[in-house]
Amino acid sequence: MSRFKYQQLANELLQQINARQWQAGEKLPSVRWLCRHYQRSLATVQHALHLLEAQGVIEAKSRAGYFVKFTLAPVQTPQFSQHIPVPNVVTVPDMFFDVMNRSGAFDILPSGPQVEFTHLNSLMRHIGRALRQQPFSKAMYYDEPLGLYELRLQITEHYRSTGLVLDAQSLCITAGCQHALFLALKASCKPGDTVAVECPAFYGVLQLLQELELKALEIPTSPGSGLDVDSLEQALENWQISACVVTPAFATPTGACMSATQQTKLVSLANKHNFAVIEDDIYGDLGFHQRPKPLKSLDTQDRVMLCSSFSKSLSRDLRIGWIAAGRWSKAVARLKLVSQLASSQTMQQGIASFMAEGHYKRHLNQYRQQLKHQRDQLINCLQHDWASDIQYTTPQGGLALWLQLDKGINCQQLYLQCLKRGIILTPGVMFSNSNNFSHYLRLSFAHPIVGSRKNALAELGRMLLQMPAEQI
Numbered sequence: 407m408s409r410f411k412y413q414q415l416a417n418e419l420l421q422q423i424n425a426r427q428w429q430a431g432e433k434l435p436s437v438r439w440l441c442r443h444y445q446r447s448l449a450t451v452q453h454a455l456h457l458l459e460a461q462g463v464i465e466a467k468s469r470a471g472y473f474v475k476f477t478l479a480p481v482q483t484p485q486f487s488q489h490i491p492v493p494n495v496v497t498v499p500d501m502f503f504d505v506m507n508r509s510g511a512f513d514i515l516p517s518g519p520q521v522e523f524t525h526l527n528s529l530m531r532h533i534g535r536a537l538r539q540q541p542f543s544k545a546m547y548y549d550e551p552l553g554l555y556e557l558r559l560q561i562t563e564h565y566r567s568t569g570l571v572l573d574a575q576s577l578c579i580t581a582g583c584q585h586a587l588f589l590a591l592k593a594s595c596k597p598g599d600t601v602a603v604e605c606p607a608f609y610g611v612l613q614l615l616q617e618l619e620l621k622a623l624e625i626p627t628s629p630g631s632g633l634d635v636d637s638l639e640q641a642l643e644n645w646q647i648s649a650c651v652v653t654p655a656f657a658t659p660t661g662a663c664m665s666a667t668q669q670t671k672l673v674s675l676a677n678k679h680n681f682a683v684i685e686d687d688i689y690g691d692l693g694f695h696q697r698p699k700p701l702k703s704l705d706t707q708d709r710v711m712l713c714s715s716f717s718k719s720l721s722r723d724l725r726i727g728w729i730a731a732g733r734w735s736k737a738v739a740r741l742k743l744v745s746q747l748a749s750s751q752t753m754q755q756g757i758a759s760f761m762a763e764g765h766y767k768r769h770l771n772q773y774r775q776q777l778k779h780q781r782d783q784l785i786n787c788l789q790h791d792w793a794s795d796i797q798y799t800t801p802q803g804g805l806a807l808w809l810q811l812d813k814g815i816n817c818q819q820l821y822l823q824c825l826k827r828g829i830i831l832t833p834g835v836m837f838s839n840s841n842n843f844s845h846y847l848r849l850s851f852a853h854p855i856v857g858s859r860k861n862a863l864a865e866l867g868r869m870l871l872q873m874p875a876e877q878i
């Protein structure tokens with residue numbers, strides 16, 4: 407059960423939308439009617455509607471009410487954790503390195519056929535052109551520490567279209583989003599400090615906390631609405647934190663989106679308790695129905711550090727990301743210099759001209775549809791080839807869904823069994839420091855679920871059907 411009335415109501419409405427009680431484009435009953443019918447307060451109904459809006463399921467039309475944006479096949483979502491947080495030293499399981507060594511983070515079958523991306527041809531042309539421009543001066547001089555101004559300008563232009571106004575001077579180019587997160591944590595925390603993280607969280611953040619000798623305060627996270635800010639507020643009564651790392655848009659592993667109300671509350675908690683908010687926006691551009699406005703747009707005291715990269719939207723191989731570090735900008739620029747000296751001018755120039763000619767926007771429009779299609783392929787496969795009692799999230803963006811299996815299933819053992827068949831899993835234990843998720847899996851739809859990948863998933867479903875009896 408969800409913990410709060412607004413979450414229960416949002417779930418109830420979502421189920422009815424999924425069951426086609428209202429079709430895409432149809433108007434939901436009025437707020438007043440919903441209050442009466444569900445016996446809920448105005449605040450609860452509005453909160454529930456805002457949550458569904460943040461998830462991209464419904465949209466508000468001025469003076470007309472709320473309308474269904476799209477309908478989905480019915481799904482269940484894993485339950486909200488009741489875990490009470492305590493700061494802990496982080497130990498990342500060895501499995502993380504094994505998964506990374508096998509290139510299995512976003513593909514259950516790395517040996518399977520590779521997809522051809524047409525945008526890469528155009529991107530390569532732009533990078534090739536940049537490579538031929540002033541090769542000698544580029545070979546002899548480092549780029550300025552903050553990164554190429556043209557690229558910073560293109561990134562700020564891109565954010566402007568989401569409603570976030572940034573100054574190109576406040577942006578620093580990094581070697582990917584992981585590097586940006588590293589810079590943000592290093593600038594705002596010192597060894598021994600406590601950092602609030604989502605539970606489940608992106609494993610890269612847990613790894614950073616371990617290396618930087620920071621403690622993790624794992625805050626329960628709803629599979630639909632992300633970080634539970636009320637739990638964070640309670641935890642702040644007992645613990646002091648230096649930073650909170652959060653992925654408000656399409657968080658991994660769940661695909662959750664935080665509502666604007668929860669984001670506002672998080673920013674005001676940060677202002678009150680004086681901690682940094684480190685926003686990981688890497689999946690923000692991959693919303694199927696909308697591009698959520700970054701949390702940074704709610705920042706009132708320059709304490710939100712926005713981190714992202716082109717790794718998920720263009721290519722992991724570019725190793726180009728960025729950070730808008732607010733009040734920590736100077737410290738971050740210095741740390742960038744220490745940790746990387748400079749970024750590749752050629753890569754930055756190539757991406758900047760690719761964006762300036764409108765290719766990035768065009769690519770995103772096509773890629774979001776493709777990802778949505780691949781998500782549906784994955785869900786179809788789960789519905790047809792897997793046991794009916796599994797629960798999984800239905801993300802409205804990003805690259806992965808979060809799956810809860812029978813409690814008797816140990817996904818670490820399953821991981822080892824799957825290796826023998828060439829199938830690589832990302833078990834739930836990788837996403838938490840407290841071993842909460844031993845019967846959870848993250849499944850990615852970054853690749854089309856057809857042919858050998860579809861067969862591998864079906865095989866996994868069959869293996870699972872045989873497992874509980876052996877393991878309970």
Ligand SMILES: Cc1ncc(COP(=O)(O)O)c(C=O)c1O
Binds near residue numbers: 653686688722
């Ligand atoms: C949420 C999240 N943040 C950051 C990263 C790291 O991104 P990059 O490849 O740009 O370093 C990843 C990669 O999986 C991710 O999922």
